[in-house]
Amino acid sequence: MKTIARFILYTILGWKLENDFPQEPKKYVVIAAPHTSWLDFPIAILSRMTSGTMVHFIGKSSLFKGPFGFFFKALGGTPVDRSKSTNMVDAVIDVFNTKEEFRLGISPEGTRKKVDKWKTGFYYIAKGAKVPIVMATLDFKNKKIKISKPYYTTDNIEADFEVFYSFFKDVKGKNPELF
Template identity: 35%
Template sequence: MKKYYLYKIFRIVFLPIFKFIYRPKIINKHYIPNEGAAIIAGNHKHALDPILVDVCTKRMVFTLAKKDLHDGKFGFFFKAVGTIPVDLKSSTNKEASNTAIDKLKEGNLINLSPEAKRNYTDELLLPFKYGAVSMAKKTNCIIVPYSITGDYKLFSRNLKIVFGKPMDISDIDIETANEKLFNSIKKLLKENMDKNELKTKKNSKYRGVVNAKKS
């Protein structure tokens, strides 16, 4: 397996600084397995969300990230820390999916957002793509849902990530699995989001992305 030395340096140097600056509250991180494959899936509100997930485990996390980051001037960094490029314009992203599946088969952690992009709307959650549940079924691994609430403001102390109970979707169809994941993350958001902020959000109902491949 590739060593990803830059990722290890990044964890040692930057993650303690991140924790000191943002003071995140981390709840139920024990749901992330200490070994073996798992998909970690949650809402996406900020560019720093993947780093917040990294803070929650000592294991390396391979994050699916938009291809533009790999193609930009800091592309070398994103490649070196193990992010998997996703083309947001593609309905299948076969290459990204295959790479992530290979990582899962090796017993690794994969982090992604079924929303597939940051949510700037008044919807609690955007429509879900099927990547998380599709990969989980193909590799027979669990999905650990999470919600991120609060703000990435210096020393705000209201940034919070909460993990839900791991989901085994091996015995249900992919549509039901995707809706179950959506409702699990939605429940975590409603339970942990600031009540005033929650009032500004629409009570989103499950919608699967129509052009996303369900295989």
């Protein structure tokens, strides 16, 4: 599968992977941005397959129903019912605490629509699970996926978010007006 994914991502689609997903530590949160198109998902899955590193994801529960539900679960997805007010952060921290190896990919925007500010759930998941954050870009302008080294949060959320924002500065999503 790795060879096929590389062929599709690099040769057919023309993307480049700058760096790779860290093998250590075995647990971390991946924030991938910008998330401006449905095309982000297959590019992210191909990059994950190319690296051979399993990065799980969560998605709206409607994706996991019907004929394609098994497909998203097989790709490492977990459904989330966004209509219920459950404490998602604590639930994901519990998942981290029960696994020896777990990497979770999240879009900090929380949607493909334009947002004024990022959601903070990923940050509190990382803090609560005591795991670092790895940043991953999907730069459609340059067809480049760039992955950071693990970043351990501090006690200063504003400073931490400045690190995140600076990593994604000048990255162009498929629909750049939405980022």
